[in-house]
Structure formats: C-alpha cells, structure tokens
Amino acid sequence: MDTLRLYRKSMAMLLKSQMQYPASFLMQTLAQLVMESGELMAVILLVDRFDHLNQWTAGNLYFFFGLMSMTFYLTECFARGITGAFSGMVRSGQLDTLLLRPRGVLTQVLCSAVDPRRITCIAVGAFSFGLGSRLSGVAWTAGKALIILESVFCGFWLIMGLFMIEAILCIHSVKSIELANALTYGGRSACEYPIDTFPRPLRLLFTVIAPFALVMHVPAAWVLGKPLFGWPGWTAAVTPTAGIILFGIMYLLFQRAMRFYRSTGS
Amino acid sequence: MAFIEVENLNKQFIIRKKREKGQLMRPKEEISALREVSFQVNQGELVGYIGPNGAGKSTTVKILSGILTPDSGRASVDGLVPWADRKAHVRRIGVVFGQRSQLWWDVPIADSFALLKEIYHVPEAAYQARMGELTEALQLGDLMRTPLRLLSLGQRMRAELCGSLLHSPSLLFLDEPTIGLDAVSKLTLREFLQWENRQRGTTILLTTHDMEDITALCSRVMVLGHGRKLYDGELTELLARYDTERIITARYEEEISGTAWPEGCQVRRNGENWIITYAPEKIPTAEMMARMQQAGHLRECTVQPQNVDRLIARMYQEMEL
Numbered sequence: 079m080d081t082l083r084l085y086r087k088s089m090a091m092l093l094k095s096q097m098q099y100p101a102s103f104l105m106q107t108l109a110q111l112v113m114e115s116g117e118l119m120a121v122i123l124l125v126d127r128f129d130h131l132n133q134w135t136a137g138n139l140y141f142f143f144g145l146m147s148m149t150f151y152l153t154e155c156f157a158r159g160i161t162g163a164f165s166g167m168v169r170s171g172q173l174d175t176l177l178l179r180p181r182g183v184l185t186q187v188l189c190s191a192v193d194p195r196r197i198t199c200i201a202v203g204a205f206s207f208g209l210g211s212r213l214s215g216v217a218w219t220a221g222k223a224l225i226i227l228e229s230v231f232c233g234f235w236l237i238m239g240l241f242m243i244e245a246i247l248c249i250h251s252v253k254s255i256e257l258a259n260a261l262t263y264g265g266r267s268a269c270e271y272p273i274d275t276f277p278r279p280l281r282l283l284f285t286v287i288a289p290f291a292l293v294m295h296v297p298a299a300w301v302l303g304k305p306l307f308g309w310p311g312w313t314a315a316v317t318p319t320a321g322i323i324l325f326g327i328m329y330l331l332f333q334r335a336m337r338f339y340r341s342t343g344s
Numbered sequence: 345m346a347f348i349e350v351e352n353l354n355k356q357f358i359i360r361k362k363r364e365k366g367q368l369m370r371p372k373e374e375i376s377a378l379r380e381v382s383f384q385v386n387q388g389e390l391v392g393y394i395g396p397n398g399a400g401k402s403t404t405v406k407i408l409s410g411i412l413t414p415d416s417g418r419a420s421v422d423g424l425v426p427w428a429d430r431k432a433h434v435r436r437i438g439v440v441f442g443q444r445s446q447l448w449w450d451v452p453i454a455d456s457f458a459l460l461k462e463i464y465h466v467p468e469a470a471y472q473a474r475m476g477e478l479t480e481a482l483q484l485g486d487l488m489r490t491p492l493r494l495l496s497l498g499q500r501m502r503a504e505l506c507g508s509l510l511h512s513p514s515l516l517f518l519d520e521p522t523i524g525l526d527a528v529s530k531l532t533l534r535e536f537l538q539w540e541n542r543q544r545g546t547t548i549l550l551t552t553h554d555m556e557d558i559t560a561l562c563s564r565v566m567v568l569g570h571g572r573k574l575y576d577g578e579l580t581e582l583l584a585r586y587d588t589e590r591i592i593t594a595r596y597e598e599e600i601s602g603t604a605w606p607e608g609c610q611v612r613r614n615g616e617n618w619i620i621t622y623a624p625e626k627i628p629t630a631e632m633m634a635r636m637q638q639a640g641h642l643r644e645c646t647v648q649p650q651n652v653d654r655l656i657a658r659m660y661q662e663m664e665l
Contacts, residue, residue: 084462091459095450098491175446177411179463180435186463340427341413342357 081185088189089156096194103195111198114151118143118206121270131275137213138302143270144207145226145298146290149233150266151199157238158191160184161262164245173339183336184329187245214302222301229297229318236293236321240265242328249335261288269294274306289324292317345423346384347547348408348515353381353417355403355571377403378414379571385549387514390541392558392579393551395568396660401551404568405517408549409439421515435464438508442520445500446507447492453503454488457510464511471510478506481536498529505536509546516540518550522557534560555652569663586655586662591648592620592632597641606635 096103121143125136134142154161164187167173176186216222244258265288273281273291285291291306299306300314355378363370377400385391393401406412408419410426410433419426424433440446447456461471479485482502487495495503501521509516518537522530538561540546552558558565558579565582567575575582595616605611609622609632622632629647636642 087459087462091448091451091455094455095448095491098450171444174406174411175441175444177430178409178434178437178439178446180431180465181463337413340411341415 081182084181084185085189089192092190092192093194096192107195107198110195111202114147114199114202117147117270118202121206131271133304134272134275135214137210137215138304139210139271140206141210141214141216141302142272142295142298144203144205144210145229145233145294146266146270147203148200148207149203149230149294150237151196151203152230153234153237153241155193155196155200157188157234157241158193159187159189160238160245161241162193163187163191165248168248177340184332216301216303225297225301225314228315229294232293232318232321233290234321235325236289237262237266239321239325239328240288242325242332246328246331246335249332249339265290272299272306289317289320292320294318345420347387347389347422348383348385348549349418349420350384350404350408351382351418353378353404353407353419354415355400355407355412356415376571378407381417381568381571381573383566383573383576385547387547388541388545389564390537390548390562391550392562392565393549393568394553394555394558394565394656395574399568400571401568402519403571405439405519405549405551409437409517410434435511436513437515437517438511438513439517440501440504440508440519440521442501442518442523445492445504447503449493450491452489452491453484453495453506456492456503457507460507460510466511470512474510474512475506478509481539482506483532498525498532501525501529501533502536505533509540512544513546515547515549518548518552520552521550522552522554530554530556537561555656559652567659567663569660574663582659583652583655586658587649588623588625589621589650590624590629591650592618592622592636592645593648594618594620594636594645595643596639597643600640603635603639606631 121139124131125139129136131139159167167176167187167190172190173183173187176183176190179186211218240262241258243261247258265284268276268280269284269290273284273295276284281291296306296309296317297314300311305311305314354376357375357377359373359375360370381400381404393404395401403412407414408421408426410430413427421433422436424436426433447453448459457475460466466474479488482505484502484506487499487503492500492503505521521537522533525533534557537548537550541548548561550557550561563578565575565577565579566573567582595618605620606622606627608626609620611618611620613619620632620636636645
C-alpha cells in the first residue's frame with residue numbers, strides 16, 4: 079500500500095515536470111499517434127487484401143491488435159523506468175543515488191519515470207479493440223470483461239518482465255540489447271496477430287519463452303468464441319498468469335544482478 | 345565501540361581494456377581502489393578525507409554508504425554493516441555528491457523535499473520542524489517554489505544539503521561538496537556544516553580537494569593514496585612536516601643588481617617585486633634580512649608561509665602518489 083502511495087506521488091510529480099514543456103509534449107504525443115496509426119493501417123491493408131487469416135476475420139484481427147496495443151503501451155507509459163530509462167540511469171550513476179534511499183531499487187526505478195505521450199498509442203489500441211469487438215459481434219458479459227482485464231493486467235507484468243532482461247544485461251554491462259529487443263518489440267509486432275498463424279518455432283518462442291500467446295491470445299480467442307487449439311474455457315482464466323510468473327523470475331534475476339552491481343561498482 | 349569502525353577494507357576493480365589486434369579477449373587489469381584501510385570515527389567528529397584523484401576516497405564513501413560491497417574487510421556504522429543492512433543503514437545517513445544531483449530537475453525543490461519525506465517515512469510534525477530549521481539555516485525560503493534547473497550552483501548545493509538532511513541522519517557523507525562554488529557560497533556552506541555538526545552532533549565525513557574546507561572545518565584529516573591510508577591525525581601536524589619554506593616578497597627604492605643571494609634560495613623577479621623562497625632552517629631569517637638590506641634601500645617586504653596547496657602537492661610527491 080505504502081509503495082503504491084509513493085508511486086502515485088512520484089507519478090504526480092513527474093507529470094508536473096513533463097508539463098513544464100507543453101509544446102514538446104504535444105508534438106511528441108502527436109508523433110506517437112501517427113506512428114501507432116501506421117501500425118494499425120498495416121493490419122487494415124492486410125485485411126483489405128485477404129479479408130481473413132486462417133479462421134480469423136477482419137474484426138478478430140482488430141481485436142487482437144487492439145489488445146496488444148493497449149497492453150504494450152500501458153506498460154511503456156507506466157513502467158517507463160524499466161522499459162526505457164534504465165540504461166541511462168546506470169550510465170549516469172542515478173542508480174547509485176537510488177541505493178542511498180531506504181526503498182527497494184525496482185520500486186524506485188519505476189517511480190522515476192513515466193511516459194504520458196503513449197496515451198495516443200493506447201487510444202489507437204482501444205479504438206481498434208472496440209472496433210474489433212463490434213465487427214466480431216462479441217456479446218459482452220461480466221466474465222468476458224474480467225478475462226480481458228486479467229489479460230491486460232498480466233500482460234503489463236509480462237512486458238515489464240521482458241524489458242527487465244535488458245535491464246539485467248545492462249547491470250552486467252553487457253551491451254546486447256538486440257537480443258532483448260527481439261522479445262519485447264519483436265514480441266509486440268508479431269503477437270499483434272494470433273499465435274496459430276505462425277510456424278512452430280515462433281509459436282514455441284511466444285508460448286514458452288515470452289508467453290504472449292498464453293497471456294493475450296488464449297483469453298482473447300475465448301472471448302471471440304473461437305478457443306485456441308480447442309482448449310476448454312477455464313484455461314482462458316489460468317494461462318494469463320504466465321505473465322506474472324515470468325515477471326517473478328525476472329524479479330529474482332534482477333535482485334541477483336543488483337547484488338552483482340554492488341560488488342563490482344559503477 | 346566507535347561510531348564508524350573500518351577494518352582492513354579491500355576493494356579491487358577489474359577494468360577491461362580495449363581489445364588490440366590479434367587478441368581474442370579484451371585484456372583485464374585489476375586496480376586496487378582500497379588496500380587494508382582501517383580507521384575509526386567517533387560520534388560528532390568532523391573528519392576530512394583527502395588524496396589525489398583516484399586515491400580511493402569515493403570508493404570508501406560508496407562502501408560506507410552501502411552502494412558497494414568490499415572484497416574483504418569489516419565495516420560497521422552505528423552497529424550496522426552498510427552493505428548487508430542497506431535499507432536500515434541508509435535511513436540513518438545522508439549523502440551529498442558534489443557532482444551528482446539527488447533532487448528532481450524540473451520541479452520546484454519543495455516538491456522534491458515532499459517526495460523525500462514520503463520515501464524516508466518522515467512524520468509530518470518532525471518534517472515541519474526540520475524543514476523550518478533547515479530552510480532558515482540554508483536560506484532556502486525564497487527558493488522553495490523554484491525548479492532545481494533554474495538554481496545557481498551554490499543554491500543547488502544548499503538545496504541538495506537540505507534534501508539529504510531532512511530525515512535527520514546521524515551521519516553525513518559529503519563527496520567534494522564545494523566543487524565549483526564561489527567564495528561566498530563556500531563560506532555559507534562551511535558555516536552551515538559547522539552549525540549542523542554542533543547543533544545536532546551529526547558526524548560528518550567529507551572528501552575534498554579544497555584545503556580550506558579542511559582547515560576551516562576538520563580537526564582531523566585522513567590522507568589516502570593508491571588505496572592506502574597514509575596519514576590520520578591533525579592537519580596542522582601533517583602540514584608542519586612539509587611547511588619548511590618561507591617566501592619573501594621585496595621591493596626596492598632603486599634598481600639593484602649583482603646581489604649575491606645566499607646559497608640555496610630561489611630568486612625570481614615579477615616586475616618590481618623580488619620573490620625569494622628559502623628554508624629558515626638552512627638560512628636563518630636574520631641572515632636573509634641582513635643580505636637584503638645590503639642589497640639596496642628596501643621599500644617594503646612581506647614574509648609568507650608556503651601556500652597550503654603547494655604543501656599538499658609536495659606531500660603527494662614525497663609519498664609518490
């Protein structure tokens with residue numbers, strides 16, 4: 079509770095400091111809108127050409143795209159400390175100052191950055207999700223809404239966990255960010271489309287290693303009334319927790335890396 | 345048991361050099377930042393920590409503040425091991441890095457302080473009392489609504505001090521606090537540190553290259569070089585060892601020439617001034633004066649001790665740092 083309170087206060091302060099530069103904020107927010115609309119356009123063009131992908135209709139594809147977009151950019155917005163600012167904090171020595179305060183390091187990292195420009199990306203995602211749900215004729219029930227909320231929530235931790243790979247490598251001063259990016263940004267771009275459209279190696283990658291399929295596709299497919307791989311309905315509620323598990327593993331590795339950091343110096 | 349206990353502290357850093365042609369791996373080089381450093385500091389002491397760049401001063405501060413873990417050796421601050429009990433330990437210390445800010449750049453400093461209050465769980469009443477005290481002593485009252493980025497360096501350093509002291513730590517580390525400050529800001533800062541030390545009995549450990557910081561503040565000084573502790577004691581005593589020269593600046597009524605200055609003194613001219621450096625142990629001042637009077641009509645003359653920075657430079661030279 080106390081941690082959440084600190085997070086809330088930090089966010090309020092960071093937003094205030096970002097609003098010190100309103101023109102820059104506005105322009106960057108618009109740039110984000112253009113960028114994410116372009117992504118959506120790619121899906122629209124695909125649908126226009128082929129009108130469906132395997133069993134998935136145009137509406138279904140918008141639905142998947144929207145779910146991924148909302149989740150990914152919510153994470154980039156609220157976990158900016160991990161998704162973008164971390165390597166800079168290591169290089170500038172800001173990580174040292176975090177160690178001087180009686181709070182957890184990860185908590186403080188998350189409390190030190192926010193990226194409200196992503197709001198437009200989240201909006202594009204929400205639009206696509208709404209459109210997809212309408213076109214697919216989803217009959218919303220409380221259960222379905224809860225499953226989607228769970229998926230977004232677990233997706234948040236999943237994506238943050240994947241970005242933590244980069245943070246951990248960064249602490250060990252290894253500069254192989256490409257590898258981490260393949261899972262984060264690569265995962266986003268790929269898993270905007272449902273998992274069963276991919277060949278087996280990619281399916282394994284995004285189910286076992288970076289479980290986007292378990293966290294997003296299984297529940298989304300169930301809500302659309304086309305359960306993935308014919309799995310029973312209860313799996314839609316269970317598989318998203320894979321995101322939390324992945325985050326847990328990354329959290330432990332992160333703590334280990336911080337011990338390494340403190341014994342080798344900056 | 346003393347407030348700070350440090351025993352045989354060792355720390356090595358491994359530096360990877362650039363890979364040269366024909367080498368498969370980048371060559372490693374081990375650098376000893378600290379070798380068998382031991383000392384004790386009592387509560388309420390104001391200790392200066394000096395040494396050339398790269399001597400291990402900052403490493404010591406980082407170990408004692410819990411940012412780094414040493415390779416071997418023991419240390420405790422008020423009964424806690426800094427790197428093992430990090431959270432409990434940092435609650436009771438304050439750290440100011442002269443070249444690194446701990447406050448938030450774009451928001452009024454009052455907002456930064458309010459967030460620090462949250463981070464350190466300072467109760468409201470204690471916070472109000474402490475803030476009142478600190479804003480007055482550091483003259484921050486008019487600056488509270490100003491964002492950090494708009495403050496001058498001197499103002500920023502005062503704000504940093506306030507931020508690092510508002511949870512009332514019993515130990516304060518200062519890593520080059522006066523770096524880049526103007527004369528007035530330096531004086532204000534020193535006065536404040538003395539005030540904080542006397543008023544609350546806060547133990548202060550400061551690293552610096554400014555010898556006036558040491559002479560003005562510290563009764564005790566530790567010298568560090570190549571990771572070893574070379575001296576621990578009073579500054580005056582340390583300087584006495586190297587303070588063997590006097591400098592005379594003299595001016596004559598007329599142009600003088602062909603003077604036979606005593607053997608072993610250095611003479612140079614700066615416009616009308618003659619600047620003579622000599623060692624009173626070898627050439628007594630009386631003899632020096634007699635020679636100078638023989639040379640011509642002396643208009644004025646001053647005798648000065650050697651500049652403290654030169655003494656320190658000599659000390660570093662003799663210690664081969």
